Amino acid sequence: MHAPAIRRSYRAFPSLTVALRAVVAAQLAVIVAATLLSAGPSSADQRPAPADGRLGAAADPSFSDAPSRATERTIASAAPAEEAVRGGTEKPALTPRPRAAATRPPQPVPSVSPGTILAATPPPVTVSGMGPSSGGSPSSGVLSAGSPAGNSSSGGSGGSSKPAPAAAPNLGGPLPSCAYLDVLTPHRGLGDWSRTLLDTTYQLPASYAPGDLVDTSAAGLNGGYAVRSLVVGDLAAMAAAARAAGAPLAVVSAYRSYSKQQGTFQNWVNVSGYDAALRTSARPGHSEHQLGTTIDLTSEGGAAPWDYGDWAATPAGAWVAQNSWRYGFVVSYPRGAFNRTCYSYEPWHVRYVGRERAAAIARSGLTPREVLWSLQ
Secondary structure (H helix, E strand, O other): OOOOOOOOOOOOOHHHHHHHHHHHHHHHHHHHHHHHHHOOOOHHHOOOOOOOOOOOOOOOOOOOOOOOHHHHHHHHHHHHHHHHHHOOOOOOOOOOOOOOOOOOOOOOOOOOOOOOEOOOOOOOOOOOOOOOOOOOOOOOOOOOOOOOOOOOOOOOEOOOOOOOOOOOOOOOOOOOOOEOOOEEOOOOOHHHOOOOOOOOOEEOOOOOOOOOEEEHHHHOOOOOOEEEHHHHHHHHHHHHHHHHOOOOEEEEEOOOOHHHHHHHHHHHHHHHOHHHHHHHOOOOOOOHHHHOOEEEEEEOOOOOHHHOOOHHHOHHHHHHHHHHHHHOEEEEEOOOOHHHHOOOOEEEEEEEOOHHHHHHHHHHOOOHHHHHHHOO
């Protein structure tokens, strides 16, 4: 009888299996590492560096979230150029900008409107020696030359809304400021022509219209304009004297009715605006031309006086500045006297007040408005 066979299954030695696996894994790790280290990133996988030129924290353990001041300045100065190169497709990192100082918005320039006071009230005016001149010559300060306003104070354009009536200042007291009011002047009779006060406050009624008007040709000047007959004798004498001195005169404006002055003032409003017109043209009722004793002069054969750089610098204008008072005429709006006259300089605008009063005004060194105010 045979003995039974013994069957054994083959088993690998455990330590050998582990060793083999470790060797294979190590070799594979070496191969993979070598491959990764030897091969750089492909050109298709290139990524732009951060705009500030620094690497991220994961790639560079030395990265700090707090850049240096020098780096901040470099980034800030490079940002505009970078944006220009990119053509605006990408915006550079925003950098803090200093806050702009607060600026006050432009302030509107206040406009002149009726009732507005334009000039401080001068001290009280004292006028003495209103009798005939004793041989003195007119003050050069009153009848001096200067730059014209560009428009006639009587030659303006017409009509705008009237301000509300207001109480008159204390007549005979301090000279009133240039308020744009409508107050009937106290001496407004036809016989008061030499002392009637007209300015931006005081006015004549619309019905004031002299009945003794004659053409200026009666005085040996160009015709087509009217003055009161009481002016003609001295106007003719002045025209003759000016011609003899080589400075012949011509008339460009004389009497204007209330309605005519409405159109004149409105014309200047249309040309230069209401505020400017107030300085260079009288509102209807406030114009000395309504008296029939006021004339705008120019050089014979010349342009309108306001078209000259300074009509007082012409032979005719200079002669009027020096001599018109001798014939009873005064320059109502002398140079540099806006605060006292309320109108811009007009060397061509002369008003007849009679020889005696004209000589007294010339001697006083005051403007006609100041003297007339003292006579109210």
